[in-house]
Amino acid sequence: MKAGLLLLALLVLPAGLNRFGRFFAAEIFTWALYAMGFNICFGMAGMLSFGHAAFFASGAYGATFAILHVARDPWLALAAAVVAATALAIMVGFFAVRVVSHSFVIITITFSLVLLLLAHSQKDVTGGDDGLLFPPLALFAGAGPSLATPLVTYYVALAVLVLGYVLLRRLSRSPLGLVFQAVRDSERRATLTGYDVQRYRWLAFVLSGGVAGLAGGVYAITHAQVNAQLFDITVSVDAVIWTLIGGAGSVLGPAVGAALVLAFTHAVSHWIVYTQIPVGILLILIVIFWPRGLSGLWPSSRAS
Amino acid sequence: MDLTTLVLFQLVNGLVWGLVIALIALGLALIFGIMEVINVAHGSLYMLGAVLAWYVFGATESFAAAVLIAPVAVGALSMAMERVVLRPIENEKVLTIIATTGVMLVLQHSVLATFGGAVQRVPSPVPGAVRILGIHYPVYRLVVAAISVAAIAGLWLFLSRTRYGLWLRAVRQDGKMATALGIPVGRVYMLAVGLGGLLAGLGGVLAAPIVVVQYQMGFDILATVFIVVVIGGFGSLFGAAATAVLLGMLEGLITVVATPTWARIASLAIMGAILLARPDGIFRRRAVAR
Numbered sequence: 001m002k003a004g005l006l007l008l009a010l011l012v013l014p015a016g017l018n019r020f021g022r023f024f025a026a027e028i029f030t031w032a033l034y035a036m037g038f039n040i041c042f043g044m045a046g047m048l049s050f051g052h053a054a055f056f057a058s059g060a061y062g063a064t065f066a067i068l069h070v071a072r073d074p075w076l077a078l079a080a081a082v083v084a085a086t087a088l089a090i091m092v093g094f095f096a097v098r099v100v101s102h103s104f105v106i107i108t109i110t111f112s113l114v115l116l117l118l119a120h121s122q123k124d125v126t127g128g129d130d131g132l133l134f135p136p137l138a139l140f141a142g143a144g145p146s147l148a149t150p151l152v153t154y155y156v157a158l159a160v161l162v163l164g165y166v167l168l169r170r171l172s173r174s175p176l177g178l179v180f181q182a183v184r185d186s187e188r189r190a191t192l193t194g195y196d197v198q199r200y201r202w203l204a205f206v207l208s209g210g211v212a213g214l215a216g217g218v219y220a221i222t223h224a225q226v227n228a229q230l231f232d233i234t235v236s237v238d239a240v241i242w243t244l245i246g247g248a249g250s251v252l253g254p255a256v257g258a259a260l261v262l263a264f265t266h267a268v269s270h271w272i273v274y275t276q277i278p279v280g281i282l283l284i285l286i287v288i289f290w291p292r293g294l295s296g297l298w299p300s301s302r303a304s
Numbered sequence: 305m306d307l308t309t310l311v312l313f314q315l316v317n318g319l320v321w322g323l324v325i326a327l328i329a330l331g332l333a334l335i336f337g338i339m340e341v342i343n344v345a346h347g348s349l350y351m352l353g354a355v356l357a358w359y360v361f362g363a364t365e366s367f368a369a370a371v372l373i374a375p376v377a378v379g380a381l382s383m384a385m386e387r388v389v390l391r392p393i394e395n396e397k398v399l400t401i402i403a404t405t406g407v408m409l410v411l412q413h414s415v416l417a418t419f420g421g422a423v424q425r426v427p428s429p430v431p432g433a434v435r436i437l438g439i440h441y442p443v444y445r446l447v448v449a450a451i452s453v454a455a456i457a458g459l460w461l462f463l464s465r466t467r468y469g470l471w472l473r474a475v476r477q478d479g480k481m482a483t484a485l486g487i488p489v490g491r492v493y494m495l496a497v498g499l500g501g502l503l504a505g506l507g508g509v510l511a512a513p514i515v516v517v518q519y520q521m522g523f524d525i526l527a528t529v530f531i532v533v534v535i536g537g538f539g540s541l542f543g544a545a546a547t548a549v550l551l552g553m554l555e556g557l558i559t560v561v562a563t564p565t566w567a568r569i570a571s572l573a574i575m576g577a578i579l580l581a582r583p584d585g586i587f588r589r590r591a592v593a594r
Contacts, residue, residue: 048401095576095579095580099579101397101398102340102342102397103538106342106534109344110527110531110575113523113526113530114527114569117565121563121565233523237405276410277409277410277414279409280405280406280407280410280413281410282406284389284403287396288403
């Protein structure tokens with residue numbers, strides 16, 4: 001019911017927004033989807049990943065490569081984004097899920113840092129910091145309105161976000177989602193109940209990476225450009241911050257966190273140029289003054 | 305340059321660079337070994353050392369001043385970080401990762417705000433090259449190797465011969481017992497983080513004339529030292545130093561035939577293989593040789 005009202009509000013919202021407002025809202029939808037995808041791994045399965053930028057970025061690049069080399073079809077590009085990010089998540093997850101707690105953080109951070117280096121060094125493939133550009137797409141493979149129109153951008157980003165939300169909500173209540181939560185709450189209990197904990201962790205990691213990649217695909221088709229900065233560790237850290245602020249315990253929480261923080265940083269960007277400084281301070285303050293709200297999420301930190 | 309000379313050159317280069325990495329990785333392993341804190345800001349401390357070296361060298365024209373001032377400044381800042389940021393949450397290991405990430409963001413973007421984002425080059429403080437083993441080798445890099453070895457030896461002497469060194473080792477072995485025996489564990493923590501920061505800062509100073517100085521330069525090093533400490537056994541000082549030197553030489557060898565990025569990916573692959581072989585052993589301090 002609440003979600004229905006929210007959706008209704010978002011459907012009519014563009015009427016009250018100017019050109020920039022519509023683009024900015026689409027931007028928020030994209031990052032909100034990314035944060036919700038991150039939270040499959042973190043909130044649902046209890047693994048704190050510090051490398052989700054890699055999945056967002058590989059999704060964005062997967063979509064861009066599909067557009068540049070296969071067909072100028074945004075929906076095909078989104079499919080390519082999911083495939084690219086999922087493939088990467090299968091690979092990284094294969095190694096990462098073998099360890100837990102802080103070791104898991106280190107492995108995910110290391111993989112994403114090396115991928116950042118790779119993206120910067122392979123300029124002829126990724127375009128480096130300048131990135132890759134393509135002319136704005138039409139909504140249906142060469143037909144229909146341009147994706148550079150604010151209103152079209154808005155509704156495309158919203159549509160994918162809603163799709164992601166519906167899927168994640170189903171997942172969180174499905175038997176599979178419950179197993180993820182069981183693995184999060186007690187590895188030993190889940191093992192003794194007969195679940196292959198490592199395999200479920202892997203699956204959660206891959207699903208999470210795939211959704212993050214889908215968000216990256218939305219970014220690519222709505223911006224008509226991608227660059228190596230998307231691999232930056234700050235993109236990974238953003239997902240953590242948004243989720244901590246919005247709440248990891250619900251599907252919508254990270255999305256709300258993303259919207260709040262992005263709106264806040266936009267509002268203060270007139271006065272504060274280096275917004276990452278207050279973001280960093282906020283991160284420190286959250287863990288010092290509000291750790292109880294977070295610590296229930298990952299069992300290993302309670303145990304230690 | 306023929307192949308033998310090139311291979312030799314890259315091997316020596318890898319050794320020198322490996323020694324610098326060893327300094328930085330030792331700092332990370334020291335902090336982890338004593339507090340079980342993974343300092344994500346470690347790469348930023350290295351970056352800060354390099355930036356301060358660039359600034360001090362530019363202002364005083366004396367590289368010796370940079371070598372003396374920058375690491376101490378970075379060490380002092382690290383001690384402040386221990387006191388203010390880590391002290392309240394030192395029992396929550398995962399939280400310390402998030403908190404030090406916050407520190408990383410603040411440090412990086414403060415440097416960006418203060419010094420700008422432009423890439424800076426520090427001129428070699430000791431210009432010229434000498435002929436060793438049939439290759440012309442820059443003198444400065446030999447100085448770097450000498451200072452690194454001296455610093456590692458100094459750390460070893462400090463840990464094995466001084467009272468604070470003894471306390472550090474005691475806390476590392478058994479924090480509770482150390483507290484019971486009246487060792488000021490809080491001060492030991494602060495000292496460990498300060499020393500770790502000092503080593504990272506020194507690494508940054510020494511690297512400044514070799515690499516380009518920029519506020520994001522810490523990412524590259526962070527990836528490298530993480531790989532080093534994972535392979536070397538988390539918290540093992542000897543493991544970290546030995547792995548850094550070996551990996552440095554291996555990456556040097558690989559750069560004969562490929563770009564440095566592919567060398568780094570080879571290191572990552574080795575780390576992956578180690579993870580597969582010893583998924584439980586790596587991070588358990590008990591499983592590593594002391």
